[in-house]
Amino acid sequence: MLPKQTGERYLLSSSPHAHARRTVSSLMLDVLVALLPAFCCAVYFFGRRALFLAGTCIAACLVTEALCRLAMKRENTIGDLSAVLTGLLLALNLPPDLPLWMAAVGGVFAIGICKQAFGGLGYNPFNPALAARAFMLISFTGPMTTWTASAWQISAGGMDAATTATPLAFIKKGAEGFDWSQAALLKDLFFGNVNGCLGETSALALLIGACYLLCRRTITWHIPFAFIGTVFLFAMVEGGVPPLVHVLSGGVVLGACFMATDYVTSPITAKGKLIFGCGCGLVTMLIRTAPTGAYPEGVSFSILIMNAITPLINRYTQPKVFGK
Amino acid sequence: MTAILTATLVIAAVGALAALALAVADRYLAVREDPRIGLVTAALPGANCGGCGFAGCGDYARALVAGTAAPGACAPGGDAANSEIAKILGVAAEATERRVALVKCCGTRSEAIRVGDYNGICDCAAAAATAGGDKGCRYGCLGYGACANVCPKHAIRIEDGLAIVDKRLCVGCGKCVSVCPRRLIELVPASATIHVLCNNPVRGPEVTKVCGVGCIGCRLCEKNSGGKEAGHFTFNGFLAHVNYENPPADATLVAKCPRKCIKEDPHFEAGV
Amino acid sequence: MKTVKAQFGFRGGIHPQYHKDLTADLPIERLPLPRTLAVSMSQHLGAPAKCLVKKGDAVAKGQLIGERNGFISAPVHAPAAGTVTAVEPRQGPTGGWADAVVIETAEDPSGAPVLMPPLDWKTASREELLARVNDAGICGMGGAGFPSAVKLAPPPDKHCEYLILNGAECEPYLTGDCRTMIERADRIRLGVEIMRKILAGPAVRIAVEANKLASIAALEKAFADIEGNVEIVVLPTLYPQGSEKHQIYACTKRLVPPGALPISVGCVVENVGTVAALADAVENGVPLTERVTTVSGDGVARPCNVLAPVGTSYADLVAFAGGEKDGVRKVISGGPMMGFNVPSLQIATTKTTSGLLLFTAASVFQYSSSPCINCGSCVRACPMQLNPAYISRAVEANDIAMAEGFGVMNCLECGACSFSCPAYRDVTQFCRRAKASIRAKAAAKAAKK
Numbered sequence A: 001m002l003p004k005q006t007g008e009r010y011l012l013s014s015s016p017h018a019h020a021r022r023t024v025s026s027l028m029l030d031v032l033v034a035l036l037p038a039f040c041c042a043v044y045f046f047g048r049r050a051l052f053l054a055g056t057c058i059a060a061c062l063v064t065e066a067l068c069r070l071a072m073k074r075e076n077t078i079g080d081l082s083a084v085l086t087g088l089l090l091a092l093n094l095p096p097d098l099p100l101w102m103a104a105v106g107g108v109f110a111i112g113i114c115k116q117a118f119g120g121l122g123y124n125p126f127n128p129a130l131a132a133r134a135f136m137l138i139s140f141t142g143p144m145t146t147w148t149a150s151a152w153q154i155s156a157g158g159m160d161a162a163t164t165a166t167p168l169a170f171i172k173k174g175a176e177g178f179d180w181s182q183a184a185l186l187k188d189l190f191f192g193n194v195n196g197c198l199g200e201t202s203a204l205a206l207l208i209g210a211c212y213l214l215c216r217r218t219i220t221w222h223i224p225f226a227f228i229g230t231v232f233l234f235a236m237v238e239g240g241v242p243p244l245v246h247v248l249s250g251g252v253v254l255g256a257c258f259m260a261t262d263y264v265t266s267p268i269t270a271k272g273k274l275i276f277g278c279g280c281g282l283v284t285m286l287i288r289t290a291p292t293g294a295y296p297e298g299v300s301f302s303i304l305i306m307n308a309i310t311p312l313i314n315r316y317t318q319p320k321v322f323g324k
Numbered sequence B: 001m002t003a004i005l006t007a008t009l010v011i012a013a014v015g016a017l018a019a020l021a022l023a024v025a026d027r028y029l030a031v032r033e034d035p036r037i038g039l040v041t042a043a044l045p046g047a048n049c050g051g052c053g054f055a056g057c058g059d060y061a062r063a064l065v066a067g068t069a070a071p072g073a074c075a076p077g078g079d080a081a082n083s084e085i086a087k088i089l090g091v092a093a094e095a096t097e098r099r100v101a102l103v104k105c106c107g108t109r110s111e112a113i114r115v116g117d118y119n120g121i122c123d124c125a126a127a128a129a130t131a132g133g134d135k136g137c138r139y140g141c142l143g144y145g146a147c148a149n150v151c152p153k154h155a156i157r158i159e160d161g162l163a164i165v166d167k168r169l170c171v172g173c174g175k176c177v178s179v180c181p182r183r184l185i186e187l188v189p190a191s192a193t194i195h196v197l198c199n200n201p202v203r204g205p206e207v208t209k210v211c212g213v214g215c216i217g218c219r220l221c222e223k224n225s226g227g228k229e230a231g232h233f234t235f236n237g238f239l240a241h242v243n244y245e246n247p248p249a250d251a252t253l254v255a256k257c258p259r260k261c262i263k264e265d266p267h268f269e270a271g272v
Numbered sequence C: 001m002k003t004v005k006a007q008f009g010f011r012g013g014i015h016p017q018y019h020k021d022l023t024a025d026l027p028i029e030r031l032p033l034p035r036t037l038a039v040s041m042s043q044h045l046g047a048p049a050k051c052l053v054k055k056g057d058a059v060a061k062g063q064l065i066g067e068r069n070g071f072i073s074a075p076v077h078a079p080a081a082g083t084v085t086a087v088e089p090r091q092g093p094t095g096g097w098a099d100a101v102v103i104e105t106a107e108d109p110s111g112a113p114v115l116m117p118p119l120d121w122k123t124a125s126r127e128e129l130l131a132r133v134n135d136a137g138i139c140g141m142g143g144a145g146f147p148s149a150v151k152l153a154p155p156p157d158k159h160c161e162y163l164i165l166n167g168a169e170c171e172p173y174l175t176g177d178c179r180t181m182i183e184r185a186d187r188i189r190l191g192v193e194i195m196r197k198i199l200a201g202p203a204v205r206i207a208v209e210a211n212k213l214a215s216i217a218a219l220e221k222a223f224a225d226i227e228g229n230v231e232i233v234v235l236p237t238l239y240p241q242g243s244e245k246h247q248i249y250a251c252t253k254r255l256v257p258p259g260a261l262p263i264s265v266g267c268v269v270e271n272v273g274t275v276a277a278l279a280d281a282v283e284n285g286v287p288l289t290e291r292v293t294t295v296s297g298d299g300v301a302r303p304c305n306v307l308a309p310v311g312t313s314y315a316d317l318v319a320f321a322g323g324e325k326d327g328v329r330k331v332i333s334g335g336p337m338m339g340f341n342v343p344s345l346q347i348a349t350t351k352t353t354s355g356l357l358l359f360t361a362a363s364v365f366q367y368s369s370s371p372c373i374n375c376g377s378c379v380r381a382c383p384m385q386l387n388p389a390y391i392s393r394a395v396e397a398n399d400i401a402m403a404e405g406f407g408v409m410n411c412l413e414c415g416a417c418s419f420s421c422p423a424y425r426d427v428t429q430f431c432r433r434a435k436a437s438i439r440a441k442a443a444a445k446a447a448k449k
């Protein structure tokens, strides 16, 4: 028989007994909030399609997450919001006219194969949203690379609206004689008046979100800075299209600020993050400018490649002990 | 077409080269081992439990052949393995009794009080280092499974905050003994059936304050088993301990213990 | 004497909520003598003292009841007159058990205290002063309790160039040192002069965090006309600025190599409270038998700074602080970052009990940890520039050797990593666990040889 308990039963734990009270879900919520401006832009430019796509992706991710955890007999983790974030990021990486069922397949793939199969948040080697996007690019090549004109048709002189190409495809085609330096073009790129994936259009909206994350210290400056800086420098040295056009078009800003900074799949130290960011920028530009390559855009692949070598970077960039 | 052909040929050539290199290496670079090492390794059970103090059965075999270790350290192999090894090495084997681990505590969460709600990593040493552990009794099993985690045979399970060894699975390697921060696991002869499941040597009133089944050292067990002369029990402070050189066999002792801490073969409790 | 801003900051560290306003402006109050005291023989780092009394003995205030027992050890004195009712193992604030002398204090404590003869530090020799520090049982009152006599007698091949006074008190809630600096600044000055003599005239740096303006002002006044190389160094308010290594860096830019003591870079660091106690011991012959403890947290009715004899039970301290509020969930001996959790209030203070904090469910809670998300918060927070995330994962996988490779032995157990971890992982506890098993292994190896 249990003896009578005398006195209070206090909590017993090892120090520290104070906590910053930041949780995984609050971090994820920060990123979701930071993506709001970009998402609003997407809705503004692409209308209801954007809402549907995002809704489908997020729902697919959440359901998959819950089912996987159930199947693995582990605690339910949809509360940490990471699945919501993956869903939204995936949606922002899809072209506006993708059939909804394909988006759903992408969501299931992202969570089921790219995340939970490895053990869940913290164990996945690749950014789930990007891995799913790469998978979809290969499986649904057509729909994933078709861009119908948005309500806000490209107006910049000369960039042909009829082809409804993204600026990058336009670059790849080799737009001889096109005047890249015109201010109207840069303005369109900056404010989002171009074709592209849902989240790729307005650099401004993305940068607002990135600033929010930096202020909240949810992310550090290292990866975005190194990534964008490398793209800029590379373009400058290469001397083709103006560097700013390269930075503002396609997924560079979205990738650098929101995808490459994914904690789980990027290096842990500041030094490692700088190397990682530079690597992403370099591979992106190599893919973009390779004369024989098939892809006009390289952000997703570059980040995935760098994800793969993150353990290696981590190994060689361990911090140096104070006093040594 | 030619491209495919070239590719195939190149790969075949690379393969052939590698095969040649391997063959050469095997012929000229091979380490010549004492053939007895293989024989001894085969005689060992291959449990790789590490209980002998070596990294695995192979290492132990090498040490045996080199003469730096004596046979008899392999608990899982038992006498069969020992005599086999002794035969290979040409030395005399000593018979040993099979020993199994015994957790000398029966203070489950429903029998022994906890003085706090431990919140931290699930490890007994870590819990013991946090305010001295959350268990009221500072000699008892904490139940955070450090022993279960090191057991190569998965012979230990935690039930209601108490570690329980499955005697049939245990090979007596002793890993759990050294990892337990409370030092309450003992290797005992597998044939012994009556055990005192308590590890608290302090005075009765202190024990009953924290545990409903703790030994108070009343010596009734000794009296009931033929007195001091019979020598079935020894005492450390206010704690009875079975003398495993001369264990008691009378199962009625179990019912006669006023504290209910004498148990008959607890290994098979809970219907294992 | 001048006041300067610290030149050399360290990377890492955190900004917890300090809550010092609860007690920072409250003068130190003296606790009425409790009825019973349980004086532990193990109040310092190193070997426990050897008990000199037994049950039934009458003891006088200041009487030696525990003898220094080994090179790193310190004597223990009776904090009050009374009768010894028991000498038995008691659980101490760190959770470990050690012999304690339980004294029933005399109703009428008029009996003359046994004091050591006062010393004039100006004429006394260094050896005499050092012997006094030892005889008075002085040890570090900041936390670890390192015996001061050992610290003040560096090996002959080492010379102390800097004496650093640790007044950082970077732990949240604690204000004992802060008040001591305000109320006993002249004592601290005297202590500094004595220590300077013992250490053959090192430069003096008094390190105080910038959030203690009143303490800095009091020290400036007390030290205004002191001669020699003395500076008050104002440190940025950053946890764990009170760490020895980081303070030495802030004051001298010297780096203490891993595993080495401060004296290896010519520094001796002593807590301000200890220095004041040392002055008492030399000038008045009073052994160290009482200390200031901050009783605070949202679980006590009247947070305060209490001067109480060593061996006072936590229950007495809490009663003095207006009692316990409803719903206390956690009791901490020390500060919230590095303090020890205790299971009950039936525990007695020691020479190192800087604080007693009671928290209700509003400020502490049961958490559960999730896998590491590699966010790097802990890496950025770690003042030792370790990689707590990797260390914790290695320990989790039972790979202590790998944790050692990541330099876990340099860990201060400061708690900055766990504080910052969004996954609520017990990062610090994993480090502690690894350190304990590495030490145990080394000890076992040494024992074998």
Ligand code: SF4
Pocket (backbone or CB within 6 Å): B103, B124, B140, B141, B142, B143, B144, B145, B146, B147, B148, B162, B163, B179, B180, B181, B182, B183, B184, B185
């Ligand atoms: S027997 Fe020892 S190691 Fe095993 S659970 Fe109990 S306290 Fe832990």
Ligand code: SF4
Pocket (backbone or CB within 6 Å): B051, B100, B101, B147, B150, B151, B152, B153, B154, B155, B156, B165, B169, B170, B171, B172, B173, B174, B175, B176, B177
């Ligand atoms: S229970 Fe203990 S002695 Fe038995 S096999 Fe497991 S670890 Fe080895």
Ligand code: SF4
Pocket (backbone or CB within 6 Å): C381, C382, C383, C384, C385, C386, C387, C388, C410, C411, C412, C413, C414, C415, C416, C417, C418, C427, C428, C431
């Ligand atoms: S507890 Fe150790 S590992 Fe954690 S931050 Fe402090 S020094 Fe670094």
Ligand code: SF4
Pocket (backbone or CB within 6 Å): C371, C372, C373, C374, C375, C376, C377, C378, C379, C388, C389, C392, C417, C420, C421, C422, C423, C424, C425, C427
């Ligand atoms: S703070 Fe926690 S989650 Fe983040 S890297 Fe460190 S251990 Fe992992």
